[in-house]
Amino acid sequence: MRQHKLETLVWLARLKSFRAVAEKLNTTQAAISQRVASVENQLGVVLFERRKRQCKLTAEGREIIPYAERILELTGEMLEQVANADAFRGVIRLGVVDTIVHVWLTTLLEQLQTQHPHVTVELRVDTSTVLREAVQSGSLDMAFLVGPLADADMSARYLCTYEFGWVASPDLGLQGRTVPLEEISRRPIVTFPRSSRPYVLVKEQMKAANLQASRINASGSVTASVNLVVNAGGIGFLPMVSVQEELDHGRLHLVDTDADSVSLQYYAYFPAELPHTLTEAIVDLAKDVSNGKNS
The missing domain is CATH 3.40.190.10 (Periplasmic binding protein-like II)
Structure with a gap:
């Protein structure tokens, strides 16, 4: 049973006038009468008592209308859900x-x-x-x-894309000069875990310079790594975006080194x-x- 026929039944039950329903649904009284007759024939019952100025629901009509209202309500909810811009769940x-x-x-x-x-x-x-x-x-x-x-x-x-670089605490006294990678290799280095790209980059830089890092402190936590470097626990090879606040407040400084700069995508x-x-x-x-x- 099509939605427009159910709407016709519901509005006719409310307005009790074929003329009023026709105006409400922007159609003709003949179309309204045809829709009602079609539903009655399909159900095999009379839903409305026709009178001169208004119509009245029969006993069967009073039973049917709540179902029509529920179907229309559920249909509206379904359409609203589909039309919702946030259909993702x-x-x-x-x-x-x-x-x-x-x-x-x-x-x-x-x-x-x-x-x-x-x-x-x-x-x-x-x-x-x-x-x-x-x-x-x-x-x-x-x-x-x-x-x-x-x-x-x-x-x-x-x-x-984020740039990675060497950073250190001012307490290590590395400011104001170029610190060769050889010197960095002799100090504790703080960076990401062994399976990470930054860790591999540190190893590659050392290998390219024929150096061996004395100790690499690997951490899966950026926060822990930054805190370790701030407290002079080593020289950090870290993303600049993660240490910008420490750089701005002087808790860390960039280490001027002869190693190439690196950016990761x-x-x-x-x-x-x-x-x-x-x-x-x-x-x-x-x-x-x-x-x-x-x-």
């Missing part, structure tokens, strides 16, 4: 490297909650290598990690077959937040 298992956690993840989650309140995020923080494998195995839906990446059946969308990484619209919404939001457009 469900759980997203998201992996994130600690640099992003430290810089803009909180803002992203706040924006995601505001724009897509029916999407729930289950968060995992780890190195890019571990997160990459988790996405490939299906234990994560998406990850924000260091790239670029080019894996079969996977998609990678660029998000942002961060990507959203997810299976190519992941539902496109929700994925794009999250990636676009992450890109905006990482570039300060929603901060």
